[in-house]
Amino acid sequence: MEQSVLQDNDIEILLNDLFEVYGYDFTDYSKASIRRRVNRLFTLDRFLSFAEFRYKIKYDPEYLKRFVEQITVTVTEMFRDPLFYKALREHILPVLGTYPFIRIWHAGCSSGEEVYSMAILLKEANLLHKSLLYATDINPEVLDRARKGIFPLVQMKQYSENYILSGGKKEFSGYYTAIYDKVLFDESLREKMIFSTHNLVSDRSFNVFQLILCRNVLIYFDKDLQSRVFDLFEESLENLGYLALGSKETLRFSTIAPRFKQVDKEKIWRKIA
Structure with a gap:
């Protein structure tokens, strides 16, 4: 089954869930960056539907940790630049x-x-x-x-x-x-x-x-x-x-x-x- 890409309104629903349920506010983050990172995770973890993805984020605390880490982590190294x-x-x-x-x-x-x-x-x-x-x-x-x-x-x-x-x-x-x-x-x-x-x-x-x-x-x-x-x-x-x-x-x-x-x-x- 071919995997779909999440639409902007799907991502907006996820961000609203994160804010209402957990207090994480990502609504003012760069839209392009959030879209890219969320879709990467959606593809990487092989979800078959937006509904499944949303349920996992809302009700699985361990997966929530993974989600937050994946969309916030920045590339870094010691003495970079x-x-x-x-x-x-x-x-x-x-x-x-x-x-x-x-x-x-x-x-x-x-x-x-x-x-x-x-x-x-x-x-x-x-x-x-x-x-x-x-x-x-x-x-x-x-x-x-x-x-x-x-x-x-x-x-x-x-x-x-x-x-x-x-x-x-x-x-x-x-x-x-x-x-x-x-x-x-x-x-x-x-x-x-x-x-x-x-x-x-x-x-x-x-x-x-x-x-x-x-x-x-x-x-x-x-x-x-x-x-x-x-x-x-x-x-x-x-x-x-x-x-x-x-x-x-x-x-x-x-x-x-x-x-x-x-x-x-x-x-x-x-x-x-």
């Missing part, structure tokens, strides 16, 4: 080092690779002892993986290359212990991290930060939702604090743009008013 991390290392951390205490928020942290990258930068700058890294995501499954600090060994070669390109001078393998086909990152890095669920769509500010990173998340949001998230970041950012976005994201044309100045071509802005 090494020049971005080099800019942090050379230009941003020396300024943050003048603060008595440093609070950093990784918004939409996914499985945590970026958070561990930041912890390594802070450790090498001798700033980790006075830093706290808040890592949040809507997806509790990926947060649980991030919290454990366990990653596939096969990825370490690429991560090590990224680390060196970011300006790293130490042995990257010194930050983790290999256990069969996995690695466990050091407790000294993990103890400075706080992982928590947070929905950028509906949850509010929960602290004041000197640096907020939200990279390659906003590309999945429509313009109105991006604007709301930017307002949240401005509210959460200390004056003269920094906001870092992904390579395809920008503050330009946003309502908060006049109160920020781009300080590095690697998509880093500073709050100036």
Whole structure:
């Protein structure tokens, strides 16, 4: 039997179900991105009808977890875009080092690779002892993986290359212990991290930060939702604090743009008013 593709009104019904039953609000996410991810899962799991798919999402808690993970998970790796991390290392951390205490928020942290990258930068700058890294995501499954600090060994070669390109001078393998086909990152890095669920769509500010990173998340949001998230970041950012976005994201044309100045071509802005 040939499998059909879900129509826009089908997907709208699913999103309404998620909001009404579980409180997940995806209605302002990029329509194209949601459509692509939902249809991919519908095809991958071989559902024969929309009704079957909808029933599974509404009444099977385990499948709901899979559904949320599949439509929210972002591709990430440690020291992704090494020049971005080099800019942090050379230009941003020396300024943050003048603060008595440093609070950093990784918004939409996914499985945590970026958070561990930041912890390594802070450790090498001798700033980790006075830093706290808040890592949040809507997806509790990926947060649980991030919290454990366990990653596939096969990825370490690429991560090590990224680390060196970011300006790293130490042995990257010194930050983790290999256990069969996995690695466990050091407790000294993990103890400075706080992982928590947070929905950028509906949850509010929960602290004041000197640096907020939200990279390659906003590309999945429509313009109105991006604007709301930017307002949240401005509210959460200390004056003269920094906001870092992904390579395809920008503050330009946003309502908060006049109160920020781009300080590095690697998509880093500073709050100036």
